Amino acid sequence: MNILILGSGGREHALAWAVMQNPKCDRLVVAPGNAGIAAIADCAQLDICDGGAVAVFAEENAIDFVIVGPEAPLAAGVADRLRAAGFLTFGPSAAAARLESSKSFTKEICDACGAPTAAWARFDEAGAARDYIRARGAPIVVKADGLAAGKGVVVAMDEAQALAAVDEMFAGAFGDAGAEVVIEEFMEGEEASFFVLCDGENVLPIGTAQDHKRLGEGDTGPNTGGMGAYSPAPVLDSAVAARAMDEIIRPTVAEMARRGMPYQGVLYAGLMIRDGAPRLVEYNVRFGDPECQVLMMRLGAQALDLMLDCAEGRLDEAQLNWADDHAITVVMAARGYPGTYEKGSAIGGLERLPEDSSNMVFHAGTARRDGVLVANGGRVLNVTARGESLREARDRAYAMVDAIDWPGGFCRRDIGWRVL
Secondary structure, three states: OEEEEEEOOHHHHHHHHHHHOOOOOOEEEEEEOOOOHHHOOEEOOOOOOOHHHHHHHHHHOOOOEEEEOOHHHHHOOHHHHHHHOOOEEEOOOOOOOHHHHOHHHHHHHHHHHOOOEOOEEEEOOHHHHHHHHHHHOOOEEEEEOOOOOOOOEEEEOOHHHHHHHHHHHHOOOOHHHHOOEEEEEOOOOEEEEEEEEEEOOOEEEEEEEEEOOEEEOOOEEEEOOOOEEEEOOOOOOHHHHHHHHHHHHHHHHHHHHHOOOOOEEEEEEEEEEEOOEEEEEEEEOOOOOOHHHHHHHHHOOHHHHHHHHHHOOOHHHOOOOOOOOEEEEEEEEEOOOOOOOOOOOEOEOHHHOOOEOOEEEEEOOEEEEOOEEEEOOOEEEEEEEEEOOHHHHHHHHHHHHHHOEOOOEEOOOOOOOOOO
């Protein structure tokens, strides 16, 4: 079959890599892709948030199945447009994608179905938000209501930081995403990521992971899009996962169906776990980045079968086979990230690294200029490895990191530290 993946990051390179392992894939096109993806698939320049343009491209290229990678095209209704044009599509409708594109919508769903989450309030102007913070005190969490590329969240440990976050958001630091602000109770515990496929009715858990959002080692410094991840997450054991399914995931999916917006695609639940009890931090309506990289490394070719079962409404028939192993990914970013960084620095040494089912470098922000691989974004490479233990996977990943010649890049050296 001919498959189209929308997106250009490390998540999409990992999805493309997994799809290409499956013999069902005859041709793979990724739009717009990146330099790493171009080595394994056809890349196409396309506005992936323009549903009409994507549908025309899919028609012209005889596409059988579309996988939507990032959240922005989902929020823009691209999956709706593709389904209306008759294309089998993996990803939720724009209405269902509000579980990510609106923090307050998710909170309303949780309240309606009784899913445990943080106490919250929504504000559309700074004065009332500031009064609420002063009344509640710190620590407290301030979130831009809309999509902010994973960066619109401030975990404020003191009142001054929370007030500053409110002022920044209403001043336009996150564009339209900060036109409304959600302020939440600070939840204590250990955070982990839980990934579930939904076909509108059936749900199938497909994996757990933990990522490292903070820039600095020991989880310090500003929030980023993610500096590394590992799978599985020990804190999200089978007992916690069962509670999350019964208390959070299934009630959410049922409430969405009741409202006439059945959820189809991957549902990524960020959970805060304390004393074995999970509470929802937030939902994302796509695979996490960089969590997708470790999940795809462990799932391999079956990832395509699972996504097809999901899109075709056959999850009740799906079979999931996990290897008893571990995977870790280390993000290499351009110096200056998540602030101002330069593009165009040359990257060498990748040609000497292994590329197999246990060792991969997934490209995020890369391009080729005059035959030279260069950095073309903030998060640039995802150095990913599997092992029988997390320590073995970590050692393999950092050995690859050390073989990469990129003076313009950096990474955290402690990915997996909570477990190791």
